[in-house]
Amino acid sequence: EAGVEFLVRTRLTRPDSATDEQVVELMAAEKARGGELMDPGVIKRLWRVPGEWGAWVLYEAPDATALHEALTSLPLWKWMKVEVHPLARHPFDLG
Secondary structure: OEEEEEEEEEEOOOOOOOOOOHHHHHHHHHHHHHHHHHHOOOOEEEEEEEOEEEEEEEEEEEEHHHHHHHHHEEEEEEEEEEEEEEEOOOOOOOO
């Protein structure tokens, strides 16, 4: 059974106290964790936002609690501002 799709907008803010080394480590860990979420289809699509440190991400999860668990498992979670938009099929969608 398919889960619920969520369109998630993330914006990141680097704290002034973060070192370049911390950023490099967190980015590598974020990439690895993102791959782990892509493999089973939790993350379905990912788009960067030019000129910003953030993304639009299409997630699929059984419910909002599972989505929250996926989001908070991301290493950069503590630096993220997140907007979540649950999606429903549109009656005019031909897909």
